[in-house]
Amino acid sequence: HLNPKFSCRQLFFLKLVLHFSNKVSWSGKVLVFPVDGSHWVNMNLMIQGLHNRGHEVTVVRTDSSWYVKETAPHYTSLTIALPEAIAIEKEDFFVTFLMKMLAIKKAGSSPVAFLSFYWEMLGALSKIHQQASMVGVQMLENKTLMQKLRETKYDVVLIDPGLPVGVLVAHELGVPTVYNVRWITSGEGHFVVAPSPTSYVPTSGVALPDKMTFWQRLQNTLHYGLNTCIDKFVVAPVYDRLVEKYFGSDISFYHMLQGADIWLMRVDFVFEFPRPTMPNIVYIGGFQCKPSSPLPPELEDFVQSSGDHGFILMSLGTLVKALPKEITSKIAAAFAQLPQKVIWRHAGEKPDNLGNNTLLLKWLPQNDLLGHPKIKAFVAHGGTNGIYESIYHGVPIVGVPLLFDQPENVLRLEVRGAAKVLDVTHITTESFLGTVKEVVRNPFYRNNMKRLSSLHRDKPMHPLDTALFWIEFVMRHKGAAHLRTESYKMPWYSYYSVDVVSFLIAVVLLSMWIFFAVVRFLCCRIIRKRKPKQE
Incomplete structure (x- = not known):
């Protein structure tokens, strides 16, 4: 309790001491795996916030990156040379993609043109992840670099899982992970970590409201299945090969991906439709927002x-x-x-x-x-x-x-x-x-x-401060395993209780069979007793 006779100057000095002591106490080391382009804009804000709180930040970038600069006052870069530039790091990639899509729409969305474009898009998606996975290959194969990273003793790895190669490096280093996420390999991040009923949760890639008709729910379910197939057969195999090569066949890439300690979800339910969530999902939608400054x-x-x-x-x-x-x-x-x-x-x-x-x-x-x-x-x-x-x-x-x-x-x-x-x-x-x-x-x-x-x-604290708090929370406690469900490690038949339902159905059917067998036995016995009396 503060002495009521404290002067304003003394209170201000005490607040200043507590502020700086807090910064010194919790300063740590953060390894960051960003995604280039617009994703970097908000990741960079988070990095600046960490730097301002006294943390040492190292950003992993490629030598072809056009947004993530090699030198900056608020982070140290670790540049990885790739044999081929990642397609999305080329400035004309999205322009070309847009032109093709507009041409197909303008032509009347003919099935042949659409399927041809979709097939080309899947090929491009696979290639992007193959190119991005080379970041992991270059790092994991470089024993000197990995030893240096181990000796640095990072407290947390901050990852944009849109290109999730950082997950493999974090696993190798044994460092807890935090995601700066809305999009992940299969689409919107919730579908990987939280229950996502397709009856009222619109899936990624389809513009539907949360109140759907039967036909919209059918469309939503089919689209969810399509997204799952694309992730399983187009994207995941790229990383599964790396996981098997460097960590063995006992661990799944998808389980590794789902095992993040905290998911900083760039979502606010003022904007997003309500949906189920999990304890280790923290909502930071709008964390990049700030009051306006005077114009030039x-x-x-x-x-x-x-x-x-x-x-x-x-x-x-x-x-x-x-x-x-x-x-x-x-x-x-x-x-x-x-x-x-x-x-x-x-x-x-x-x-x-x-x-x-x-x-x-x-x-x-x-x-x-x-x-x-x-x-x-x-x-x-x-x-x-x-x-x-x-x-x-x-x-x-x-x-x-x-x-x-x-x-x-x-x-x-x-x-x-x-x-x-x-x-x-x-x-x-x-x-x-x-x-x-x-x-x-x-x-x-x-x-x-x-x-x-x-x-x-109308929030108790700014979303950026919320994000920084939870990153520091993971650093202080060496992870947040108590908030993370292990359900993702369950086989699908256990997760959806197919085995339990099957067992209960079997019990009910067996009980009914026994009941009818007993009734039949009793009926037959009664009939046999009546026959001699009638004779």
């Missing part, structure tokens, strides 16, 4: 010139540089008819029909623009980072989903009345203009997003 003077002048009409922001994220010109020209023509000013992150070919109210930029301070009082709407592809920043600042969305989880993301906001979604392959100037006007002018969308923002912000 020239950008502020442009925003202020919008007057009472305000401005609209458009951005397609970090992975996709641009839409085809025929689509962007339709969007530009729609923007030109609006009274609002438009700030558009656009790195591709300049579209036709560009109005005087539209400013094209190759880079923009997205968070600061979303937090500006004059913003009216955000035209976005539906990437998770942009979604949470919009929720944080209460800005309604015009969704133009392009790839991967983006259709699912914008659907969740549309169901909550905070977004309106367009199909990028069917955009016309009129449809785009009408949708933007609807979102800007109808207070329904802004009010719903403001409500989500209020719910999202």
